[in-house]
Amino acid sequence: MMTIAIIGSGAMGSGIAQVVAMAGNKVLLYDTNEAALGRAEKNLLSTLDKLASKGKISNAQATECAQNISYVGSIAGLAQAQLVIEAIVEDLAVKQEVFGNIEAVVAKDCVLASNTSSLSIASIAAACEVPERVIGIHFFNPAPLMALVEIIPAVQTREGLADEVKDWVSSWGKLAVITKDTPGFIVNRVARPYYSEAIRIMEEGMASCATIDAAMVGLGGFRMGPFALMDFIGHDVNYRVTESVFTAFFFDPRYKPSLSQKRLYEAGYLGRKTGRGFYNYAEGAEQPIADTDVALQQKILNRILVMLINEAADALFLNIATAADLETAMTKGVNYPKGLLAWAEELGWANVLQQLDELYNYYHEDRYRASGYIRNKIAVG
Numbered sequence: 561m562m563t564i565a566i567i568g569s570g571a572m573g574s575g576i577a578q579v580v581a582m583a584g585n586k587v588l589l590y591d592t593n594e595a596a597l598g599r600a601e602k603n604l605l606s607t608l609d610k611l612a613s614k615g616k617i618s619n620a621q622a623t624e625c626a627q628n629i630s631y632v633g634s635i636a637g638l639a640q641a642q643l644v645i646e647a648i649v650e651d652l653a654v655k656q657e658v659f660g661n662i663e664a665v666v667a668k669d670c671v672l673a674s675n676t677s678s679l680s681i682a683s684i685a686a687a688c689e690v691p692e693r694v695i696g697i698h699f700f701n702p703a704p705l706m707a708l709v710e711i712i713p714a715v716q717t718r719e720g721l722a723d724e725v726k727d728w729v730s731s732w733g734k735l736a737v738i739t740k741d742t743p744g745f746i747v748n749r750v751a752r753p754y755y756s757e758a759i760r761i762m763e764e765g766m767a768s769c770a771t772i773d774a775a776m777v778g779l780g781g782f783r784m785g786p787f788a789l790m791d792f793i794g795h796d797v798n799y800r801v802t803e804s805v806f807t808a809f810f811f812d813p814r815y816k817p818s819l820s821q822k823r824l825y826e827a828g829y830l831g832r833k834t835g836r837g838f839y840n841y842a843e844g845a846e847q848p849i850a851d852t853d854v855a856l857q858q859k860i861l862n863r864i865l866v867m868l869i870n871e872a873a874d875a876l877f878l879n880i881a882t883a884a885d886l887e888t889a890m891t892k893g894v895n896y897p898k899g900l901l902a903w904a905e906e907l908g909w910a911n912v913l914q915q916l917d918e919l920y921n922y923y924h925e926d927r928y929r930a931s932g933y934i935r936n937k938i939a940v941g
C-alpha cells in the first residue's frame with residue numbers, strides 16, 4: 561500500500577482520492593482552498609454512506625476508505641507521499657509552480673503525476689528538478705465510475721516508470737493504457753470526429769440532430785448520439801477540448817472546431833446544465849422527431865464511423881498507442897460498442913478507404929485524408 565498525495569480536491573481530485581483510498585492506500589488530499597477541502601470531505605463521506613446503504617460496499621469498507629483519507633491544508637503535510645497526483649486548475653504556469661513547490665517537500669524518488677487533459681506532460685516536467693519522475697495519469701470524469709486511465713510518459717520520463725504506474729493503476733481496479741504525450745492522448749483525440757463530423761452533417765443540412773443521434777444509437781449501437789452527448793458533457797467543456805486539440809495539432813483541419821458549437825457556447829446554451837443546447841430541455845418543450853429513413857441513417861453512420869476509424873488508424877500509424885490499448889481506450893473510456901480497428905476489419909479496410917476517398921474527392925478538404933495506415937494495409941493485402 562502506498563501513501564498518495566492528491567493536489568486539488570475538486571471534481572477530479574476528490575474522485576481520484578476515493579478510488580485510491582478504496583484500494584487501501586493512504587491519501588493526503590490537499591487544496592489551497594479550505595472551503596473546497598471541506599466540501600470534498602462532506603461529499604466523500606456522503607458518497608461512501610450512500611454506497612454502503614445501497615449495499616455496493618460494506619460498512620467496514622466505507623469506514624476504512626474514509627479513514628484512509630487525510631485532509632491537508634499545507635503543502636508541507638505531503639512530505640511522506642510516494643506518489644503525487646495533481647488535479648488543480650488547467651493552467652500550465654500554475655501547474656509548473658505547484659510541481660516546483662511539491663518537489664521541495666517530497667522525497668527524491670516520489671513520482672509526480674498530472675491529471676491534465678490538455679497540457680503536454682513534457683511542459684509540466686520541464687519545470688521540475690527531476691523531470692524523469694514526472695508522468696501523466698489521466699482519469700475520466702467521474703473517476704470512481706470510469707474504468708479507463710491513460711498513462712502518459714513524457715520525453716523526460718525515465719524508462720520503465722510507465723509500466724510501474726500501470727501496475728499501480730491496475731491495483732486500484734482501473735484499466736490502464738499507455739499513450740504518447742500528444743494532444744488529447746488517446747480518447748480525446750480519437751473521439752473528435754464523433755462530434756465534429758456529426759455537426760458537419762447537420763450544418764450541411766443532410767440531417768437533423770435527432771436523425772443523426774438516432775442513426776448512431778439505433779444503427780451504430782453507441783450509448784448516446786453525438787448531440788445528446790455534447791449537450792450532456794456541456795459545450796463549455798466539449799468545445800474547449802476540441803479547440804485545444806486543434807490548436808495543439810498546429811491547426812490540422814482534421815480537428816477543426818465547429819462554428820455551430822462555438823455559437824452555443826458563446827450564447828451560454830451549454831446543454832443539459834443550462835436547459836438548452838442542441839436540444840431544448842425546458843419542461844414541455846417539443847422534442848424533434850428523427851427521420852426514420854434507413855438509407856439516410858446508414859449514410860450518416862458510415863460517414864461518422866469511417867472518420868472515427870481513420871482517427872484510430874492514424875493514431876496507430878503514428879505509434880500513439882498499441883492497437884490493443886486503442887481498442888481498450890475507446891470501448892472502456894467512452895463505451896463505444898466495438899473497438900474501431902475491429903470494426904474496420906468487419907467492414908473491410910478497402911471499404912473504409914473507399915468511403916474516405918469519396919469524401920476527400922468530393923470535398924477536396926484535408927480533413928478527409930485517409931491515414932497512411934489504411935493505404936499500407938490495403939497495399940500489403
Ligand SMILES: NC(=O)c1ccc[n+]([C@@H]2O[C@H](COP(=O)([O-])OP(=O)(O)OC[C@H]3O[C@@H](n4cnc5c(N)ncnc54)[C@H](O)[C@@H]3O)[C@@H](O)[C@H]2O)c1
Nearest residue numbers: 568569570571572591592593596647648649650676677701
Ligand atoms: N473535469 C473533468 O471532466 C476532467 C477530466 C479529466 C481531467 N481533468 C483535469 O483535472 C484537473 C482538475 O479538474 P477539475 O474538473 O477537478 O477542476 P475543479 O475546478 O473541480 O478542481 C480544482 C481544485 O484545485 C484547487 N486548486 C487550484 N489551485 C490550486 C493550487 N495551486 N494548489 C492546490 N489546489 C489548488 C481548487 O481549489 C479546486 O478545488 C484539470 O487539470 C483538468 O483538466 C478534468
